Amino acid sequence: MASILVTGCAGFIGSHLAERLLLDGHRVVGLDNFDPFYDRARKQQNLRACLQHPRFTFHEADLRHGLDALVDALPADPVEVVVHLAAKAGVGPSVREPIAYLENNVVGTTHLLEWMRLRDIGKLFFASSSSVYGNTPERPFREDVSLLASCISPYAASKLSGEQLTYTYHHLYGLSVLNARFFTVYGPRQRPDLAIHKFVRLLRAGEPIPVFGDGTTARDYTFVLDTVDGIARGVAYLLTHDQVYETINLGNNRPVALLELIEAVGQAVHTTPRLAFQPMQAGDVDVTYADISKAQRLLGYAPQTTLTDGLQAFVQWMDQTEPVF
Numbered sequence: 001m002a003s004i005l006v007t008g009c010a011g012f013i014g015s016h017l018a019e020r021l022l023l024d025g026h027r028v029v030g031l032d033n034f035d036p037f038y039d040r041a042r043k044q045q046n047l048r049a050c051l052q053h054p055r056f057t058f059h060e061a062d063l064r065h066g067l068d069a070l071v072d073a074l075p076a077d078p079v080e081v082v083v084h085l086a087a088k089a090g091v092g093p094s095v096r097e098p099i100a101y102l103e104n105n106v107v108g109t110t111h112l113l114e115w116m117r118l119r120d121i122g123k124l125f126f127a128s129s130s131s132v133y134g135n136t137p138e139r140p141f142r143e144d145v146s147l148l149a150s151c152i153s154p155y156a157a158s159k160l161s162g163e164q165l166t167y168t169y170h171h172l173y174g175l176s177v178l179n180a181r182f183f184t185v186y187g188p189r190q191r192p193d194l195a196i197h198k199f200v201r202l203l204r205a206g207e208p209i210p211v212f213g214d215g216t217t218a219r220d221y222t223f224v225l226d227t228v229d230g231i232a233r234g235v236a237y238l239l240t241h242d243q244v245y246e247t248i249n250l251g252n253n254r255p256v257a258l259l260e261l262i263e264a265v266g267q268a269v270h271t272t273p274r275l276a277f278q279p280m281q282a283g284d285v286d287v288t289y290a291d292i293s294k295a296q297r298l299l300g301y302a303p304q305t306t307l308t309d310g311l312q313a314f315v316q317w318m319d320q321t322e323p324v325f
């Protein structure tokens with residue numbers, strides 16, 4: 001059993017991860033700032049099961065507030081691995097509010113790295129994003145492709161900066177690091193701004209679906225429990241390896257075109273979608289497509305969930321949860 005700090009623990013991926021790590025027998029220290037990007041009540045709901053667990057503690061703090069705030073907020077007990085999921089998320093909004101993204105995702109990450117150095121914590125799993133590949137033409141995306149001029153949104157730039165910072169701390173202080181690029185994660189508790197959640201909501205309300213672009217863009221949608229399995233494997237890897245620095249894709253390796261996705265969402269809620277075509281959103285990439293062979297080799301990562309099953313699980317969750325809010 002190890003002690004794992006999960007930042008962004010009240011969020012969509014973080015809350016699932018905390019549950020998985022508890023099941024694996026670990027102690028979990030959760031941290032979240034309840035960023036108002038979406039409703040606090042949803043995040044509190046996400047944490048409900050964890051809060052009843054004896055090996056779980058939760059602390060509210062904001063990484064932007066600096067090292068002293070973290071020292072005050074977090075207990076002094078040993079932590080073996082930090083999983084850093086806390087971030088300002090969303091590609092489109094980052095174009096409108098770049099400073100907020102850099103403050104959270106770059107300055108906030110640096111405060112966390114400094115806190116880890118102060119506390120002598122030597123292992124970090126860092127959540128990066130498929131968006132760092134931008135419109136890289138070589139597909140599927142391999143982790144070793146050049147990303148010299150790739151980021152087309154402040155969100156992407158903030159995540160690639162995070163990867164660079166983890167390298168700096170690896171170089172300076174021997175921090176062991178696993179950077180994982182997530183690919184449009186979906187499933188129960190999905191952020192309300194993300195396409196699948198938004199589309200189900202609109203279909204249920206009888207509203208048309210805004211389609212950004214001509215519908216041919218594609219995403220390598222990854223079911224949240226597959227992503228979480230990859231993170232749990234990453235934690236196990238870090239616990240058994242020292243002085244490592246690796247970057248992996250945690251995708252699904254099966255891109256789905258936007259119009260195909262909308263059709264599948266329509267089938268999941270038994271409704272024929274009406275489409276409202278709109279211009280591409282600034283900062284959006286055309287296609288994401290993960291080569292997952294490195295994660296397979298390093299961690300035994302192998303996503304299991306089909307889009308149909310994953311959408312079904314999402315719709316079921318929405319049916320059970322939505323009336324709460």
Ligand SMILES: O=C(O)[C@H]1O[C@H](OP(=O)(O)OP(=O)(O)OC[C@H]2O[C@@H](n3ccc(=O)[nH]c3=O)[C@H](O)[C@@H]2O)[C@H](O)[C@@H](O)[C@H]1O
Pocket residue numbers: 089090091128129130131182183184185193194195196198210211212213217218219258281284288
């Ligand atoms: O993998 C990532 O690294 C990122 O994944 C996510 O970004 P995206 O892949 O852009 O997901 P998402 O918004 O669900 O849009 C999906 C598709 O629907 C289209 N889309 C969306 C909304 C809408 O109203 N209409 C529409 O056509 C839209 O144009 C797109 O084609 C996370 O936000 C981000 O935090 C980051 O982690």
